[in-house]
Amino acid sequence: MKKYQAKDFNLPDLKGLSAKQIEVHLGLYNGYVNFTNRLQETLEELKKDSEKNAYAIESVRRRLGFEFNGMRLxxxxxxxxxxxxxxxxxxxxxxxxxxxxxxxxxxxxxxxKNTAMTRGIGWTILSVDEKGIDTAKGEVPEAFIAWIADHELGQLADTKILLALDMWEHAFMVDYTPAEKAEYIEAFFKNLNWSVVEERI
Ligand SMILES: [Fe+2]
Incomplete structure (x- = not known):
């Protein structure tokens, strides 16, 4: 079983996103990595007595999409x-x-940006559906902008995520109030390295 390791990110000083905001947020990211590992280990442990632990096993299984997608996003x-x-x-x-x-x-x-203003906590993603696309014929993958509630509700299976914007309040509330969400979105785009997004295609 793979044990996931939290990645280090080479982040410069960001405009409109404080070092404290990023530090808090990276701490939460580390939590998702830890819980992805713990969830897998816990499941194996519980399965040693699957009859007794049937309810707990089901509950843990339901958490995988939350923790894993939280880590990856x-x-x-x-x-x-x-x-x-x-x-x-x-x-x-x-x-x-x-x-x-x-x-x-x-x-x-x-x-x-309008999708990112959706009420509630979650993500706005740009993803592409490359199924059945023949680039040799000049066909272009279908782009989708989607709102993902939590980390897993509304994910588009088997599409490739090119861009993801965290719209959980923890992503901005060191620097912005909920009423200033639009300013956080603008700050994100001011700091975005588009070449990383482009390379994902
Ligand atoms: Fe986050």
């Missing part, structure tokens, strides 16, 4: 902030994919 999130902001990928492959769905890059950005 945070890795996608922090990797995007590594090495500093870079220019928007206008005219590049990412632009072509999102413009094919949303009209142009600005419309895509607006739709993404």
């Amino acid at each position: 945070h890795e996608i999130y922090f990797e995007q902030l590594e090495h500093g902001a870079s220019e928007e990928p206008r005219g590049k492959a990412l632009d072509e994919i999102v413009s094919n769905k949303f009209g142009d890059f600005d419309n895509f950005l607006n739709e993404f």
Whole structure:
């Protein structure tokens, strides 16, 4: 059984996101890594007496999507902030994919930011469905912007996540109030390293 290790991220000083905010958030990320490991170990332990532990086993199984996706989404999130902001990928492959769905890059950005304002805790993701796409014929993968409640509710199976924005309050409440969510979203985009997003295609 794999024991997951928390990753170190090479984060510069960020604009509009304090060192304290990032420190608190990385601590929570570490928690998801630990709980992904603990969950797997606990399940194996409980299965030694599966009859007696039937209810507990089922409860633990239901938590896997929460812990694992919590771990992985945070890795996608922090990797995007590594090495500093870079220019928007206008005219590049990412632009072509999102413009094919949303009209142009600005419309895509607006739709993404509007989705991020969804009430509640969760994530806004951009993912692409590459099933049945023949790039040799110039076909473009289908882009989706989705709201993921918690870390797992609303995930689009077998699509590839290109961009993920953490909209849990823990992601911004050291620096912003809930009423300032839009400012946090703007701060995120100011620090986003688009070349990381582009490389995921
Ligand atoms: Fe988070």
